[in-house]
Amino acid sequence: RDHQPGREDETRLERFMKHKPPTFTGGYNPKGAVNWLKEVEIIFEAMGCSEENKVTLGAYVLREEANHWWKNARQRLGAGGAVITWERFKREFLIKYFTADVRNRKVVEFMELKQGNMSVAEYAAKFESLCAFSPHYNTVEAEYDKCVKF
Template sequence: MRHKPTLFTGGYAPEGAVKWVEELEIIFEAMGCSEASKLTLGTYVLREEANKWWKMAKLRMGVGGVVITWEMFKGEFLRKYFPEDIKGKKVIEFMELKQGNMSVADYSVKFEELCVFSPHYNTVEAEHDKCVKFENGLRPDIKHLIGFSQIRDFATLVEKSRICDDDGKAKTNYYKAIGDNKRGKGQDRVKPYFDKGKKVAENSGGRRKFTSQCFKCGEMGHKSYECPKKVLQEGHKSPTCKKPRKTMGKVFALNGDDADQVDNLIR
């Protein structure tokens, strides 16, 4: 066959069995196969354990000359390779599905993937219920924007929800960029005060490093409270100090009579 469907060998692979059936039905539609041809072509690609199962199933299903159709085969095939307990888990997973941290695009893909296991939601009459189920699983921020529109066409609902999701992400990234820019400018304004009293030098690796400058002696490499010159000046007794002693001046208030009695008064 030109479309080369995947061979199915059997074994326990529930999801693989479902995908195999879906792939075949896509090929059948593309080729315009009749119901009789579908069964022939579908069973042709069964191999190993699956082929042995079909030989036994065909004998059982064809008792009394019953004509086996593709739909009959598919039902028997899925009962064998997609057990009811696995199907039940998929139905529960679908009913509990929420968007959570997924994008709307990823959520819609997961929704459609699990929806096939709930036949009620796969009919034209259930379009309304399908939209309600999808909408209820959206995140609150998107559901708040979409809910009031009451969109009941599934394709339109998915598209509008995706646009809201993309717009929300763009808005978040925009304000985040503004916030980062403001924080960067704030750090630049504080930097001159941080560098006060320090000189910048570069080490051998090209990195900036700061060297402290003493405010008392003006030399580099130490701070004012560590200044060695300050220690020398304060580390001796006043009788041995070579510097001239500072004389403190005094101010007196005299009246006219007292001033006449003082000889050394500067007038």
């Protein structure tokens, strides 16, 4: 069977779209930005998506302001033919749509988190969702610290 790169890209895009990926329009929506990333990454995993295709597919579902942001960011990041990895895309995306002040508030909320009258399940869910914003607790080395904090 002869390989047609254009056809493979089209098939990959069709497969991606069958999973009904959410679109992201930008604006001030930190929670929406984080949720959008989580959702597209779930789809990438289900598809066994290669690193080099993640940026293309993720960018495909950016709309309106987010699409304008990406066009500018892509020009800047890809200058001189530099390859833009998914990790780089995510970092830039979060700098833009999950600003430092929001991230810092989440870190403080995490550091001050107490179980109080939440059930263990509620507390564990809140702990995990806030932990995502505390970079220190997201490393293998920090697993012990994470247990102590919990």
